[in-house]
Amino acid sequence: MSALCQTMMNTKQTVGLHHSLNPGHISGRYSPPYRSPERVRCMTTSTGNFFGGVDDGLLARAEVLAAVDISKQSSQQMMKHDGLYGHTADLGGHNATPSRQQLQMHSHPSFGPTDVMLEQLTSNPTMSLGGMSDHHMSIANSPPMNHHNMYAPVYSHPNPMGNHHGFGGHHTVHHTMHDTECDPRELEAFAERFKQRRIKLGVTQADVGNALANLKLPGVGSLSQSTICRFESLTLSHNNMIALKPILQAWLEEAEKQAREKKEAEGQGLACSEKKRKRTSIAAPEKRSLEAYFAVQPRPSGEKIAQIAEKLDLKKNVVRVWFCNQRQKQKRMKFSAIAGH
DNA sequence: ATGCATGAGGA
């Protein structure tokens, strides 16, 4: 098991924040106001399955057949389906995922300097959902920060020497990985403790996310409520969990320290602009179909995706993204084999 | 808590 850990821990990556995000001009999949006309169009007028959810089994089978059929009649080939991860194990185990670095700074144009008052680090019971705003600014990664820790939140360069982590000889390894344990058990325990203490402090997940920026750790900006939530519920990739742990740990310690010393509330006023993104909602029947397709081919080719999209009356990009997200989902800790404890 | 989406980085 330790070997397993080793193999999947060789991804160091940044915890930077990106997303400069612009208003939802994107691709016109969402209509600005209210309910978008598109979001539910697939519910009743869809291709052929308009059954509320009666026979799933049959439907699923039918869809699978359809999927196979499609690939035959038009592609006549299986393309390159290399996604062999029907077995819930890999988590990037086989592929020594390199790494990535993503850091970029963007501060909200409207709010420059960000008042610093350590606000959210400790919040008193009176209010807890202080900053729902989005002032993600972020990091300026600093090169010289990685200690022995291979999971430094930010790493500065691609590392030319290659094999930094000996996942090749995964067995005699135990070396430098103290505080950044790759042990799922440890992570789980920490996540649990973290949540408990966070709640005790009366801080919301969103607060934590925003407060992270105040820690001013190199390469660490704020995070969303989503991410904090996923960390606590272990629904992040193993590597992601490991990368975030030290950061959240740092916040926790800092917050508890300050909670001890002082108690003062502060709200950071942040107005939100007008940037509403409409979330596409894929109706159940279509979703079931997609799942069926996914079962037989987790990584359909672009052409196949187009076919599926047409068949389900969904935009191709929506289908593509759905598959991407589905694949990612499989790799999340909670459901991956290694997390099984 | 989660579904769908964006974007960086890498082939």
Added chain:
DNA sequence: CCTCATGCATA
């Protein structure tokens, strides 16, 4: 186009 880390919007 994919993978991954993340986020907005929403159930």
